[in-house]
Amino acid sequence: SAVISQKPSRDICQRGTSLTIQCQVDSQVTMMFWYRQQPGQSLTLIATANQGSEATYESGFVIDKFPISRPNLTFSTLTVSNMSPEDSSIYLCSVGETGPNTEAFFGQGTRLTVV
Amino acid sequence: GIQVEQSPPDLILQEGANSTLRCNFSDSVNNLQWFHQNPWGQLINLFYIPSGTxxxxxxxxxxxxxxxxxxxxxxxxxxxxSGVYFCAGVNTGGFKTIFGAGTRLFVKA
Structure with a gap:
């Protein structure tokens, strides 16, 4: 299974600022995803990070708010822009492969508090 | 898209007791997985189980x-x-993992 390192593990940020979260994988992977988990809720997919092209966003998420980069097959970043207290959540990076029988793995998450 | 429903939403057990958590999913699903999220927020893979036991x-x-x-x-x-147990699946032909709402488990000493 892939080893996924996510940084930072937690942060407290002022409203109106931006935070960039990094996700590093120890091997090349086809698929990388970013999820948000609001307090007491389940995980919601933000976007699929595509290597060398723009990310594919899910309904309700936009690039201006959550810009994503994926410069290669082992690394991706998610930026939470112009933060408000409603952005306080756990953000998780996930990796997987295409195909019918593959398992998804997750980073340890970034716990973000916006004050 | 697929829907993933979990029950019960909350469960309190006395230490030593047994329990069963259920996950119902719509449409055809590949890559059915169970996860445990610990109190620190880390998501731990429990089982990758598209079928069988x-x-x-x-x-x-x-x-x-x-x-x-x-x-x-x-x-x-x-x-x-103790923690939250999530069931998740990927719809056939797709690649996005969709999560159920989770079962919040508390085990009392």
Whole structure:
């Protein structure tokens, strides 16, 4: 299974600022995803990070708010822009492969508090 | 898209008790998985179980894909089993993992 390192593990940020979260994988992977988990809720997919092209966003998420980069097959970043207290959540990076029988793995998450 | 429903939403157990968590999923699903999220927020892979039965220590899981459900069994529960258990799946032909709402488990000493 892939080893996924996510940084930072937690942060407290002022409203109106931006935070960039990094996700590093120890091997090349086809698929990388970013999820948000609001307090007491389940995980919601933000976007699929595509290597060398723009990310594919899910309904309700936009690039201006959550810009994503994926410069290669082992690394991706998610930026939470112009933060408000409603952005306080756990953000998780996930990796997987295409195909019918593959398992998804997750980073340890970034716990973000916006004050 | 697929829908993933979990029950019960909350569960309180006395240490040593057994329990069964259920996951119902719509449409055809590949890559059915069970996760445990610990109090620190880390998501731990428990089982990758598109079909059949698997066991790992006190935990076991069964997926009946034709009837679109999966069960997670916890035997002789311990306080360290507390947390949220998520079921998740990927729709056939897709690649995005969709999560159920979770079962919040608290095991009392």
């Amino acid at each position: 698997k066991q790992n220590g006190r935990l076991s899981a069964t997926t009946v894909a034709t009837e679109r459900y999966s069960l997670l069994y916890i035997s002789s529960s311990q306080t360290t089993d």
